[in-house]
Structure formats: structure tokens, C-alpha cells
Amino acid sequence: MQNRVAESYTIMSDFVKKLDKSMTVLKIVKMGDPVLSVKSVPVTDFNDDKLQQRISDMVDTMRHYQGVGLVAPQTGLSQQIVVLEVARNTRYPEAESIALDILINPQITAYSEETEAAWEGCLSLPGLRGRITRSTGISYQAFNAAGEPVTETVYGFHARIIQHEIDHLNGILYPQRLDNLLEFGFEDSLPAFQNLDKDSNI
């Protein structure tokens, strides 16, 4: 397990080195584009240079737009690739930080019975927010960028991000999960949203 963690860090730091050399910011596809409403295709070849380049470009793109997660379909590629990262934010020091993570072909294997409603945003719906009820904990299985299987159980915002991203891979955008259409609107106009962290586009 420790080795796996160490390997993951090596892979992550390689991505960071690549960032220094060349930043590639991909175009983000917005709601309405058909690529966001179909189930995306599992990755089968982990040795493909194009896969590693796409992951690196997705990390660049997520950071550029200050998102906390991004899936390949949001960059126009219908494949089951997720990148996520929550950087420590000095303005919100209490917010949990999550190290850069890459999930390929992820699947949720268990949901907590307990649920929680919270505001979500999405880079494919710029300026909009919706209050979405999700499980407070999930277990998932996936492959990392090296093609090794991983299983994890995560809670809170981390669990929310992964549920949002796996929805994307199944062609579901968060408005389809709304309990109440009145809890959906523009972030500069929703009274209930005004005092919340506005940087957490998933």
C-alpha cells in the first residue's frame, strides 16, 4: 500500500513537472453538448501516450479554471477519466484539501445511507449553482494513471466530488439531481449562496 502511495506521488510529481514545461488548457464543453449526456467509454490501453498526455492536459485545465474536478467528456473526449484536486485555500482554511488524484473507469461500490444537501457548481455550467442531495460517504473502485486497481472509501466533500464526476461519466449533470428547482440559479443571484465558498466548481 505504501509503495502504491509512493508510486502515485511519483506519477503526480511527473505531472507537476510537465506543468512547468508546457501548460495546455483544453476547451471546456458546456451543458447542451451531446458528449455530456452519453455514457463515456472505459479506457482499455493504459500504456497509450495519448492517455497520459490527456490526463496531464486535464490537470492543467482543471487548475486553470480553478475547478476541484474534471472529467474527459468535459474536454470533448468521451472516456472514463476523472482528475480531482482540492488545494489548500487560505481564504477557507477549514476546507478539506485533497491531493491530486486520477481515477480511470471508476465505479461506486457502496453508498452511505446518510445523505446531505449542499451547493454544487460545475465548469460545464458556468455561473450556475444547485443544491444537491448526495450520500455523505462512498466506496469506489477505479484504476490509477498507471493502470493499477485502487479501492477507497471517502467522506464529505471528497465523496461529493466523486459522485458528481461519476455522474458525468454516466451522462448525468447535477441539475438532473435537483430536489427543488428553486434551489438552482445564478450564483450572483441566489440569496442562499451568497456567503458560501464560490471557488468549488466540481
Ligand code: NI
Ligand atoms: Ni461537473
